[in-house]
Amino acid sequence: MKRTLLSLVLTLALGVVWAQGPNGSANYYQGADGLKGKALKTKLSSIISSGVTVISYKGLYDAYKKTDTRSDGYVRDWYSNITNYRHGIDNKGNYSKEGDMYNREHSVPQSWFGDGNIKSDIVHVLPTDGYVNNRRGNLPLGEVNNATYQSANGYSKLGSCRTSGYSGTVFEPNDEIKGDMARIYFYMITRYEGSCGSWGNSVFTSQYPGLTQWTLDMMMRWSKDDPVDDREVERNNAVYETQHNRNPFVDYPGLEEYTWGTKMNEPFSYDNYAGAEVDPNFVHEPIFSHPGGTFVLSVDVTITTNTADADIYYTLDGSDATPGATLYTGPITITETTTLKAVAVKDGNVSHQTSAKFTIVDEEPVTPVNDGDVVFYESFDGCNGAGGGGDNWSDASGTFEADNDGWVSDGPFAGDQCARFGSGSKSGVVTTPEFTLTTATSTLSFMAAPYNVDATSLKLEVVGNGVTLSESELTMVNKEWTSYTITLTGTGTIRLKFTPAKRFFLDEVLVTANSNDPTGIAPTYRSPITTHHYYTLDGRMLQGIPTQKGVYIYKGKKVVVRD
Secondary structure (H helix, E strand, O other): OOOOOHHHHHHHHHOOOOOOEHHHOEOOOHHHOOOOHHHHHHHHHHHHOOOOOOOOOOOHHHHHHHHOEOOOOOEOOOOOOOOOOOOOOOOOOOOOOOOOOEEEEEOOOHHHHOOOHHHHOOOOEEEEEHHHHHHHOOOOEOOEEEEEEEOHHHOOEEEEEOOOOOOOEEEEOOHHHHHHHHHHHHHHHHHOOOOHHHHOOOOEOOOOOOEOHHHHHHHHHHHHHOOOOHHHHHHHHHHHHHHOOOOHHHHOOOOHHHHOOOOOOOOOOOOOOOOOOOOOOOOOOOEEOOOOEEEEOOEEEOEEOOOOOOEEEEEOOOOOOOOOOEEOOOOEEEOOOEEEEEEEEEOOEEOOOEEEEEEEEOOOOOOOEOOOOEEEEEOOOOOEOOOOEOOEOOOOOEEOOOOOOOOEEOOEEEOEOOEEEOOOOOOOOEEOOOEEEOOOEEEEEEEEEEOOOOOOEEEEEEEOOOOEEOOOEEEOEOOEOEEEEEEEEOOEEEEEEEEEOOOEEEEEEEEEEOOOOOOOOEOOOOOOOOOOOEEEOOOOEOOOOOOOOEEEEEOOEEEEEOO
């Protein structure tokens, strides 16, 4: 990232003196004081490997709420700049294109190291668009010569490597995160210096420094071209709160020079750090007041940069911004869907480009909402397994962990943030926990699919008295999720019983109490986004319209947004 605070840059240029370590790290790095080169790296490895709280792989999604939330409340996506994902909601289902869902990306591919605690080390496991993540696969990071694939706006790309020393296919992250990725790799070869040599793939080596020469040279360059900024510091501090260790290459910008570079013969001082050399010609890229998204009628966008006295030039037609583009003089009012691109320029030096897509709609889309309260909701987000989406309908043996206690089944298993019930010898009969209906009608919605090509019939029953169903005999579709909406009539404390012909997947079970409207669906609100906002249940305001189903707060009420 390049949004480094100007004061931080000036401080680094002059050298840094702390009463203790930076960013509230106190004496965390004191044990490395006075060391240099290889000995410094080994001591840092000991420090950042001690006292670590191992996060479970499924726990990463909750941790991302602290470490990777944008200012507008959406998930920070490391591989795409067009997504507006909601934490814990848009991380399930299938993807066939960029923007469908997000998942967990190992910046060092898992196939290189296998299993163990590395699998869930949040320093390097990042939230990314699932489709773009899949396109990367387990390719090394590098610099692309001829791109065979690019994500939206060319934000990420893959193709043949143009970096000297490697000739294979590589995945190139955007310029604005290259330094971040480099410092993540510096962390990885430091914390796991005893095992990273086995990761190989023309990137890692068992000998000091831990990276092959072409990778080290490139990463050192990336780190210098994209210095530490405030957002990276904030993530590092959030990681410490969650995992209880730190990335020293973020706390001490330029520390890589002391471990592998030009300052290997200079002793490190944890509380009187000389700092990194700052390129006097470096220009920070522009910052948009909105990161893109969907807006009603128009949106005003302010552009700034952390480089003092720099001019900003922008385009609105999708073309790259250059010093010959439109000079920014004040807020831009965008009234039609477009991609905004901008660069900052000072003394002939040009920053990296910032890009974002803004979608403008005439009015808030017709989104059915239920203005009653949520009676029961089960996301199965805690389930950690495989299967239940894409081409994978024949697996689901992971750990079943429901959001609500009280589920009853002879064979509960876990898919990918969904549940599977039944086994080869048992039908997947399952009963929900108990809940109470207090209004005349309520609405039940859920998703279901057969296991692989098992039978498709599904029977739904009420366990309890006083409540009837609008429909009870259902049909599923092999290798495809089906969404169901059923009316519950009557009041009382009940359970719902699902009886499939054999094994089946279940997800997103939601019961809401209907309003006084006999249909149970309140009129759609069409108020401008600038007047009324949607909020997540944990209080985060969305910048724009919810893009996928879920439960929100809107106009002071809980609402259910459906596809």
